[in-house]
Amino acid sequence: MPSLALVLDLIAIRDCIACRVELDQRGLCQACAADLQATLHPLATRNTLLTQAWAIGTYAGTIGALVRRSKFDHDQHASALLVGLLRHALLDGLPAVVDLVVPVPTTPWRIALRGFHLPEQLGEVVVEATGTPMRWALRRRWGGAQARRSFQERLDAGDSLFAPVGTVAGHVLLVDDVVTSGASMHAAAAELIAAGATSVSCVVLAAAGPLRRVRVGFC
Numbered sequence: 001m002p003s004l005a006l007v008l009d010l011i012a013i014r015d016c017i018a019c020r021v022e023l024d025q026r027g028l029c030q031a032c033a034a035d036l037q038a039t040l041h042p043l044a045t046r047n048t049l050l051t052q053a054w055a056i057g058t059y060a061g062t063i064g065a066l067v068r069r070s071k072f073d074h075d076q077h078a079s080a081l082l083v084g085l086l087r088h089a090l091l092d093g094l095p096a097v098v099d100l101v102v103p104v105p106t107t108p109w110r111i112a113l114r115g116f117h118l119p120e121q122l123g124e125v126v127v128e129a130t131g132t133p134m135r136w137a138l139r140r141r142w143g144g145a146q147a148r149r150s151f152q153e154r155l156d157a158g159d160s161l162f163a164p165v166g167t168v169a170g171h172v173l174l175v176d177d178v179v180t181s182g183a184s185m186h187a188a189a190a191e192l193i194a195a196g197a198t199s200v201s202c203v204v205l206a207a208a209g210p211l212r213r214v215r216v217g218f219c
């Protein structure tokens, strides 16, 4: 008796994992495959709390589509492809020396829903590539499904999105799947600096644009 997951896989429409155009078999269409490059691109960080920031691609591009498939459709092929892309992009290591890798925590209900945490998987790739230790040095304070106020309302009120877990030291690398407005990344960097980091940088799969300074609580 095949498992339900296997049955669903067998009857699944064969389409491009990223843009969903119909294909002979499941994978990436030529246009999406051509759009993927496993290279770290530096993002502008002037006037932000981040020392350096890198992204592999843009939120509007194929990599952004793959992240959305992974996060919202729980597509394991997309997740595996993204993890593989970061591994490839880090074949020559990270272009900076970091002392600690910290995954940006997702809301617990989201992790429970998905059963896995993409930032943690990406963090493990950085650990493999650099030999740097990883630790959950941040936890989410809020942002769950039951949050009474919206994300923007709470940011406007100066609430901090994250709380530090213990102290940190040295150059800390935040790892996340996307950076869109930059607000969460800024909030995470602010907490790590308050917890003892001398500098904070980040690596993400997809960026919506250059990092901007965003008002986050005390910073």
Ligand SMILES: [Zn+2]
Pocket: 016, 017, 018, 019, 020, 021, 028, 029, 030, 031, 032, 033
């Ligand atoms: Zn495609």
